[in-house]
Amino acid sequence: MRSLLMKALTLLLLINLNPSNARKPSINLANLPSILKNENNLALKRHGNVKENSKNPFLRNRDQSSALVKIDLCGGACEDSNPVLFLKITLSSTVETAALVCLIVGSTKLSSILDFIPSIGGLSLLQWITLVVVIFFPSIIGSLIDGGLSAASKQILMPQMNPGDPNWYSNLKKPSWNPPGWLFPIMWLIVSKPTQLVAVSKIVKAANIPEKSLPLSFLVIYCSQLALGDAWNKVFFGLQCTGRGAAVISLFYGVLLATAYLFGTVDESAGNFMLPTCAWVTVAAALNWNIYLNN
Numbered sequence: 001m002r003s004l005l006m007k008a009l010t011l012l013l014l015i016n017l018n019p020s021n022a023r024k025p026s027i028n029l030a031n032l033p034s035i036l037k038n039e040n041n042l043a044l045k046r047h048g049n050v051k052e053n054s055k056n057p058f059l060r061n062r063d064q065s066s067a068l069v070k071i072d073l074c075g076g077a078c079e080d081s082n083p084v085l086f087l088k089i090t091l092s093s094t095v096e097t098a099a100l101v102c103l104i105v106g107s108t109k110l111s112s113i114l115d116f117i118p119s120i121g122g123l124s125l126l127q128w129i130t131l132v133v134v135i136f137f138p139s140i141i142g143s144l145i146d147g148g149l150s151a152a153s154k155q156i157l158m159p160q161m162n163p164g165d166p167n168w169y170s171n172l173k174k175p176s177w178n179p180p181g182w183l184f185p186i187m188w189l190i191v192s193k194p195t196q197l198v199a200v201s202k203i204v205k206a207a208n209i210p211e212k213s214l215p216l217s218f219l220v221i222y223c224s225q226l227a228l229g230d231a232w233n234k235v236f237f238g239l240q241c242t243g244r245g246a247a248v249i250s251l252f253y254g255v256l257l258a259t260a261y262l263f264g265t266v267d268e269s270a271g272n273f274m275l276p277t278c279a280w281v282t283v284a285a286a287l288n289w290n291i292y293l294n295n
Contacts, residue, residue, distance in 0.1 A: 085244060089235070093227040096142045100134050100223035101216070103141075108204065122205045131204070134223070135196050136189075142230040168240050173294045178287060192277040199263055199273035206266050218266065222259045228252035229281075242292040249285045256281055 080088070104127075111117055111124035118125050134141075165171075203218060232252050236245030260278055264271020 082244070085235075085241075086247075089231045089248065092142070092146055093224065093231050095145050096138070096227040096230065097220060097224045099141055099145060100138060100226060101219050103130050103134055104200075104204065104219055104223075105216070106130075108207070121201070123201060127204060128201075131197060131200055134226070135200060136193050138223075138226040139230050139233070142227065165240070169237070172242075172291050175287070175290045175294075179283065187276075187280045192280055195273045195276045199270040202267045202270040202273070203263055206270075218259075218262050221255060221262060225252060225255040225259050228255055236288060242288065242295060246285075246288045246292045249281070249288050253281050253285045 107124075107127045107130035111126050114126070120128060123131075200222065203222075228248065229252055232245060232248045235241050235248050256274075256278055260271050260274035262271075263274055
């Protein structure tokens with residue numbers, strides 16, 4: 001009703017202000033509703049044409065409102081094209097993976113030199129500390145790397161990112177089986193990370209056995225899934241990109257499954273200790289894809 005009244009007032013104002021209308025007969029107000037209805041129908045037919053919509057203030061406002069809704073659902077920070085964003089992810093994840101591997105290998109070599117460092121459960125205290133940092137806090141290392149890369153290139157994964165809508169995730173349509181919020185920290189910090197620590201410790205111990213001849217690629221694959229997990233958090237929650245997040249978590253999930261399999265070939269129990277993380281990322285990947293397809 002309010003919209004109809006505004007249209008009527010605008011039409012009357014344009015008629016009165018236009019000098020060419022001085023010699024024309026006045027419009028019968030009784031016919032005004034039908035005139036406005038015909039105008040609105042014609043405008044709706046032109047609704048698909050963006051240029052013509054821009055000439056109509058009423059349709060332009062409606063288009064702007066629809067665009068705002070789409071931005072809220074997609075996230076306001078998805079500005080890069082797909083090739084550019086995935087190139088940034090590849091660069092950031094590669095450097096983070098190299099840094100994490102260097103920490104593990106470096107602590108092992110340093111422990112062999114500094115033989116006065118106490119050992120616990122077959123690994124030196126320095127190795128345990130390094131594994132805890134790598135497994136529980138890879139995002140800190142990733143943030144340091146992203147910060148350094150951003151300073152060098154001026155634009156890596158999240159340079160000077162403006163925070164998106166804080167209610168973005170809660171406003172998304174989610175499936176009925178969506179896990180409650182309190183379960184996420186429990187699964188990551190109490191179940192997933194500790195079991196990964198046990199699994200990786202077994203692999204590092206096996207690397208000290210000459211006959212095992214553990215290739216470095218095993219640690220590279222494990223650290224790459226950590227880096228991809230960090231990248232997914234940045235893309236999905238940071239940049240609020242559901243579709244690109246689904247692509248990243250799919251790659252993350254595949255590398256994680258490969259890690260569990262490779263660990264199992266060295267030590268069956270190490271592979272089994274990776275299964276809780278595989279199960280939880282299965283849920284996360286399914287949830288991401290469901291959110292993408294339904295929003």
